[in-house]
Structures are given as structure tokens and as C-alpha cells.
């Protein structure tokens with residue numbers, strides 16, 4: 001199956017960064033007006049384990065000096081985003097009219113939600129996709145290539161949202177999706193250091209180009225009490241103090257996922273089906289990427305850009321994320337937001353948003369059966385009434 005076919009040097013760069021292309025193994029050929037190469041994915045390539053591209057077709061880029069390319073996947077399962085139909089129903093099908101939409105995907109990832117939204121959206125709709133992870137954007141661009149000019153992708157954290165929108169010339173949006181947290185790409189890429197399943201440098205940065213602190217550097221910088229607070233507050237780890245003490249008293253600070261996991265395993269048994277290091281890894285990942293601050297900042301910025309009747313869908317993956325979303329949505333939907341000590345209402349009791357989901361929508365058993373990672377997802381959707 002061909003993911004994309006526009007000559008684009010970045011496609012090949014993406015494939016190369018996955019280890020998917022060894023140009024020495026390339027077969028090259030010529031058709032009228034087109035030179036091309038076909039490269040097999042070497043067996044040791046992590047992309048192959050993830051059932052990602054097996055073949056890459058490349059041709060010299062039209063500008064010269066580089067290669068364009070198209071990735072071909074094996075016929076394995078295509079990445080299906082979590083609660084895809086529910087997100088599309090709320091953001092597209094549930095709307096009263098069929099006017100073209102300006103869609104903002106704040107967490108493009110592998111482009112699954114973006115693709116589903118664009119397929120369902122009225123003709124003329126356009127999508128701006130943000131992600132702080134360049135590797136994700138490279139793959140999403142390939143997937144979304146069939147939508148051509150309707151899609152713009154930008155490498156940006158939520159905290160640069162205003163600048164990204166201004167660069168696009170957009171002042172408001174009609175539909176927003178934010179699927180928080182890490183992507184399967186990040187979790188399954190051994191070299192990124194997000195997962196204890198692979199021994200790798202302890203990195204965990206969603207944007208390794210951004211130059212921020214890695215998880216190894218963070219652990220080294222923090223003292224024992226600060227580290228314990230992070231494990232407790234961001235990982236909800238009950239053994240936080242003991243783990244922090246062990247890490248800080250170790251002969252050397254952990255530099256790899258394997259070293260960290262071994263230190264944690266001295267104190268935590270883990271529940272059946274849960275690795276003892278799960279909570280520690282979650283806490284460090286959230287801290288390294290300042291995920292909760294990013295979410296709070298993004299939600300604070302949205303009232304300034306949501307058009308009247310705009311819909312916002314947020315998928316949270318753990319209770320810390322969901323708590324922030326729930327609190328902000330509750331405030332937006334409240335009929336009175338005056339401080340309780342005021343004797344009478346001065347805000348005139350007009351809610352800024354309406355809830356479209358009762359509580360949080362969870363994936364069905366069927367979806368969890370097909371994709372066990374979906375089990376912790378919770379979706380909340382609101383419709384903006386107006387007022388910045």
C-alpha cells in the first residue's frame with residue numbers, strides 16, 4: 001500500500017531515520033521521466049518489528065540534490081486512532097451545518113485522527129496539524145499526502161500555539177482535537193528511551209531536537225526529595241521515597257532504561273500485567289516534557305481561538321491529564337463562575353461552553369480487545385458558545 005507519492009525529500013529522511021532504507025541495497029530503475037529506487041527494509045530495522053514500512057520507493061527529487069520517496073507498508077494492520085469514530089461523530093457529523101471546517105489537530109502523531117476527520121469533513125475543509133515530535137510529523141505527512149494542500153503540518157509544542165496559528169493566518173478554528181500523551185511511535189521506538197521494554201539511553205524527550213533535558217540528566221540534577229516528589233506526584237507511585245533513595249544512592253546515576261528499571265525493581269513488585277517501573281517511567285516522561293504545564297497552557301489559550309459553535313475533543317490517558325481537562329471544562333460549562341464569597345452573581349451566569357459528552361467516553365470492550373493500549377483513554381468533548 002502506498003502512503004504517499006509526492007516527491008518530498010522529507011519522506012526519505014523519515015524513512016532513513018527509521019533505519020528503513022539502505023541505499024546500498026537499492027535497486028534502481030528508470031521509467032520515462034522518472035528514475036526510481038526500491039530499498040528493502042533490513043531485518044534488524046525496528047520499523048519492521050513495528051510492522052511499519054517494509055519497502056521504500058524513492059526517486060530523485062524534482063529540485064535535484066535529494067530524493068523524494070513513498071513508503072510502502074506490508075499488509076499488516078493500519079494504525080487506527082483511539083475512539084476515532086466518536087471523535088469524528090462529535091467534531092464533524094454532529095454539527096448542524098456542512099460548512100467547510102478549519103480543523104486544528106494539536107497532537108498529530110501518526111495522523112490517524114487527522115485523516116479520519118478530513119475524510120468525514122465537508123469539502124473545502126482544511127487542517128493544521130501540530131506535533132512537537134519531528135519523527136511523528138514526517139510519518140503523518142506521508143499519511144496525509146492524499147489531502148494535498150488541505151493539510152499543513154508544523155513542528156510545535158502547545159506553548160507555541162499562538163505563533164503557529166498566526167503563521168497560518170488563522171484567527172479562529174471550528175474543530176480541535178487533542179489526543180494527549182505519547183504516541184505508539186514514541187513508545188515502540190527502542191532508541192527514544194520511553195519504554196522499559198527496550199534497553200536504550202534514558203532520553204524520553206518528545207522533541208529531541210529541542211535541546212531540553214533528558215530523563216537521565218533530570219535524574220542526575222534532582223536531589224532525592226525532588227525526585228521522590230516527581231515520582232509521587234506525576235507517577236502516583238506509592239514507593240516513591242524508597243525508589244528515589246535507591247536511585248540517588250546507586251553507584252552511578254542511571255543512564256539507560258535498563259539501569260533505571262533494575263533499580264526500581266528492587267522495591268516494587270508491580271501488579272500482574274504491569275511492570276514495576278511503569279509509574280516511574282510515566283512520572284519521568286511527564287516531567288521531562290512538562291506535559292501537565294503544556295496541557296494547562298493549551299487549554300488556557302483555546303478560548304481566544306475557538307469560533308462560536310467550535311467543538312473541542314480531548315483524549316486523556318491518565319487521571320492527571322483528565323483532571324486538568326475535567327476542571328477546565330467544568331469551569332467553561334458552569335452557569336456562574338463568580339467567587340463563592342461574592343454575595344450575588346456578577347458574571348450573569350452565561351456558560352462559555354456546553355458539554356457534549358456525559359462524563360468521559362471510554363473505548364468499548366471491542367476496541368480494547370483490538371488495541372489494549374486504548375483501555376485507559378477517556379474522551380471529553382465540549383461545544384464553545386462564545387466569549388474569549
Ligand SMILES: C[S@@+](CC[C@H](N)C(=O)[O-])C[C@H]1O[C@@H](n2cnc3c(N)ncnc32)[C@H](O)[C@@H]1O
Pocket residue numbers: 081082106107108109110111112113114130131132133136156157158159179180181182183184206291294295
Ligand atoms: C497519542 S499521540 C497522538 C496520536 C494521533 N492522534 C494519531 O491519530 O496518530 C500524542 C502526540 O502528541 C504529541 N504531543 C504531546 N504533547 C505535546 C505538546 N505539548 N505539544 C505538541 N505535541 C505534543 C506527541 O509528540 C505525540 O506524537
